[in-house]
Amino acid sequence: MSPFLSSFPARPPDPLLGISEAFKADPRPEKIDLGVGIYKDIEGNTPVLGAVKAAEALILERQATKAYEGSRGNAGFCAAIEHQVFGAQSEALSEGRVISFAAPGGCGAIFLAMSLAARVSQEGRVWISTPSWPNHINVAAAAGREAMGYPYYDPQTGGVAFQTMMDALRQARSGDIVILQGPCHNPTGADLSVEQWSYLGDFCARQMLFPLLDVAYHGFGAGLNEDIEGVRAFLAGCPEAMVAYSCSKNFGLYRERTGCFLLQAGSAAAAQSAASHVAEIARAVYSMPPAHGAAIVETILGDAALTDQWKTELESMRLRMQGLRTGFAAALNAALGTQAFSTLVEQSGMFSMLPLQGPVTEMLRLQFAIYIPGSGRINIAGLPEAALERLAGQMAPFLQSALDQKAR
Numbered sequence: 001m002s003p004f005l006s007s008f009p010a011r012p013p014d015p016l017l018g019i020s021e022a023f024k025a026d027p028r029p030e031k032i033d034l035g036v037g038i039y040k041d042i043e044g045n046t047p048v049l050g051a052v053k054a055a056e057a058l059i060l061e062r063q064a065t066k067a068y069e070g071s072r073g074n075a076g077f078c079a080a081i082e083h084q085v086f087g088a089q090s091e092a093l094s095e096g097r098v099i100s101f102a103a104p105g106g107c108g109a110i111f112l113a114m115s116l117a118a119r120v121s122q123e124g125r126v127w128i129s130t131p132s133w134p135n136h137i138n139v140a141a142a143a144g145r146e147a148m149g150y151p152y153y154d155p156q157t158g159g160v161a162f163q164t165m166m167d168a169l170r171q172a173r174s175g176d177i178v179i180l181q182g183p184c185h186n187p188t189g190a191d192l193s194v195e196q197w198s199y200l201g202d203f204c205a206r207q208m209l210f211p212l213l214d215v216a217y218h219g220f221g222a223g224l225n226e227d228i229e230g231v232r233a234f235l236a237g238c239p240e241a242m243v244a245y246s247c248s249k250n251f252g253l254y255r256e257r258t259g260c261f262l263l264q265a266g267s268a269a270a271a272q273s274a275a276s277h278v279a280e281i282a283r284a285v286y287s288m289p290p291a292h293g294a295a296i297v298e299t300i301l302g303d304a305a306l307t308d309q310w311k312t313e314l315e316s317m318r319l320r321m322q323g324l325r326t327g328f329a330a331a332l333n334a335a336l337g338t339q340a341f342s343t344l345v346e347q348s349g350m351f352s353m354l355p356l357q358g359p360v361t362e363m364l365r366l367q368f369a370i371y372i373p374g375s376g377r378i379n380i381a382g383l384p385e386a387a388l389e390r391l392a393g394q395m396a397p398f399l400q401s402a403l404d405q406k407a408r
Contacts, residue, residue, distance in 0.1 A: 073102025106246030121175030158343025184349020201237030258293030
């Protein structure tokens with residue numbers, strides 16, 4: 001018997017992955033998966049983009065080696081993501097104040113950020129929105145950071161509780177890390193305005209906070225240019241900030257684990273000093289980043305025709321989700337005789353929250369084969385386009401009960 005593992009307790013399963021496995025095992029043909037956050041087309045599939053297939057064909061034709069690309073990874077990919085985030089006319093880029101590293105997905109980029117922040121500020125806590133993507137807390141814990149919560153979502157309006165959010169963040173100490181999600185907040189779909197982003201950038205600079213902007217759904221909100229405006233407004237006011245960029249959603253590269261860590265520093269010298277630390281962290285964790293996904297993105301963004309094709313496909317995904325939002329909101333409002341769910345249309349991206357919690361979501365699964373996490377977060381792209389009215393009708397009694405409780 002092992003002296004180490006015989007009494008080693010198992011960890012609870014990931015709730016989202018558990019929903020996915022239960023959905024796969026459910027034999028009911030009418031089942032609906034609104035859980036795990038991946039884009040789905042009208043047939044319920046997650047397709048490979050045409051631009052991605054074309055890029056892969058070019059890579060296969062041109063590829064001459066499988067040698068390591070170094071700790072930074074694909075330099076062309078990194079430069080392309082820098083332009084996506086900062087813009088080609090960025091002063092920070094021209095002044096050499098930006099560094100970037102390819103990473104194993106957005107998660108890898110967030111881990112690099114957390115680990116670097118731990119070296120910069122050993123006592124720094126991590127402020128995470130309530131609610132947020134659950135893995136933010138996991139990565140903070142893995143990096144040995146104490147997690148703090150700040151209110152973000154106002155369920156009454158379906159928007160951002162900005163004043164309450166700022167009241168909480170004023171309690172942050174110098175050197176604390178603040179995670180701010182970019183466009184298409186997960187899980188609420190409620191986004192900050194450009195003016196609020198600008199205010200936050202100035203605020204973090206004044207309070208000497210170390211921000212991490214998590215940009216995971218660029219292009220899924222109002223469009224590529226519109227979605228990044230707030231992030232750039234923030235960076236204009238905060239000279240020291242980290243960015244974690246994911247290509248999982250907007251390029252459909254989920255399993256390729258394609259992310260990028262970026263840092264804006266106050267000077268070129270500070271940026272290069274930070275780069276040496278990031279390289280050291282990366283070396284200890286995964287040594288060299290995966291190459292294939294980064295090569296796909298570099299190929300697409302380096303070819304005008306492929307870039308146009310990608311933008312067209314991305315816009316198609318965005319408009320599909322926007323249409324599902326509008327249709328589902330109308331179906332819910334009609335089923336309940338209310339306008340309470342019109343806020344779904346005002347939100348953006350892949351996710352929104354419904355007032356359905358724990359036991360209620362279990363009842364929906366058992367009675368109707370509707371799979372929703374216990375938090376009430378739904379994947380908009382998973383909505384059945386041809387059965388929105390049926391879905392709304394099945395949810396209506398449970399939602400009505402939640403609305404009645406809220407009115408008391």
